[in-house]
């Protein structure tokens with residue numbers, strides 16, 4: 135008998151969503167039935183790991199939360215990082231998930247054991263006992279897309295004698311007050327961080343390789359009266375969620391994924407961002423540097439009201455000359471100019487394609503290596519959830535899984551998929567499932583055909599350097615359908631697309 139019915143890798147919102155689905159199906163009464171293994175020392179995923187100054191969600195919290203577990207007491211329309219961490223704790227307590235969680239347990243890889251018909255996961259705890267194995271009938275990976283910090287491949291970065299901090303490994307004790315600080319990167323993280331650093335540093339130089347599209351952020355402190363209304367009349371919060379999600383869907387999904395049919399939405403979003411920049415920055419040269427030369431949505435846009443104005447402050451410099459190397463004392467650009475700095479902040483994002491697809495080594499039937507298969511034969515996963523050749527395996531961070539609107543809409547569709555699949559297993563009295571190769575292939579073909587409508591194909595993305603694209607240049611991260619269509623597919627996918635067997 136396997137150690138567990140299910141191993142879930144990751145205790146973030148994805149892993150917790152999967153566990154909630156399993157509990158809805160009646161699993162987990164016995165604690166050992168579901169094991170949620172987490173490499174960090176606490177739950178919350180990205181909202182536990184990230185703690186850089188200015189950390190907040192950039193999708194309004196009425197949308198960025200589980201629809202079945204609304205929080206009427208968000209303090210801000212866009213929750214701050216610590217509120218999301220508290221929300222994650224609240225979810226874990228409400229759904230009795232904590233007793234299944236083990237922290238400081240890193241799953242290195244997992245192998246399907248054909249004879250035993252279960253997964254064998256190799257885990258390490260960092261203790262002297264080294265690696266051990268855990269077995270489970272089902273394996274679910276919920277390791278997030280943005281979990282492996284990327285260090286820039288800039289010459290000399292190891293030589294820097296001052297303080298070096300990656301945003302995902304923020305050092306709370308780092309002293310920024312009155313210091314000369316350099317930030318490398320201008321992604322969504324940097325957009326939140328830069329205004330906060332500017333308040334404390336004596337000089338701040340921001341090294342931008344590619345500008346980001348930034349639209350206004352309609353943030354406000356939620357008054358007590360509105361919190362009470364949300365708590366006493368939950369339908370009002372549902373209406374707010376619906377309205378906010380519809381607006382986001384039009385710019386982040388329709389204008390990007392249905393670009394061919396709805397170019398106007400895309401152009402309107404770009405025009406909104408340009409007007410925002412014009413309103414906030416008077417200097418035309420600075421404006422030019424901050425204006426992207428690729429279509430809106432080729433890389434993830436963001437929302438901010440204090441990012442652009444930060445560059446108009448006298449002690450803040452936007453440097454667009456490429457970095458040639460880093461020295462012991464500072465940053466040298468291609469024109470030979472060296473800027474001396476005390477603190478170097480790497481807002482250089484995450485490595486998705488070399489280390490995260492998949493985040494652990496997964497060996498399926500007949501020795502198939504999932505990472506190798508994806509890289510050599512193309513990325514695919516049926517409904518962004520399962521892969522043929524990998525029985526009893528669910529990958530929540532798969533190609534074509536992300537809805538583009540909010541991670542929660544992705545998770546909730548996947549939860550629905552899981553619930554239908556596992557209910558069918560029970561109904562049939564089966565123990566193993568595997569997506570049929572023809573269904574896996576047909577789904578991929580549908581996604582590839584729809585990809586032709588997206589900004590990634592129809593727009594101008596060559597200069598975007600977006601993590602939406604694989605190393606080979608294919609945009610396989612986002613599911614090129616509307617959020618409603620993803621939800622419908624989860625509700626209606628043919629259960630016969632799977633093969634089931636009682637004992638494998």
Ligand code: NAP
Pocket residue numbers: 190191192193280286287288318319320321322323324326341342343344434457481482483484598599601
């Ligand atoms: P990112 O979007 O990948 O941005 C990394 C930045 O570092 C880019 O500007 C990149 O420039 C730059 N960079 C990387 N290597 C470099 C090098 N060698 N030299 C110069 N510049 C280099 O990462 P991120 O800002 O951490 O954001 C990642 C994602 O996290 C976001 O897209 C978003 O989905 C999520 N996020 C969400 C929230 C939220 O509130 N929900 C907040 C923050 C982040 P290039 O563009 O030229 O490569």
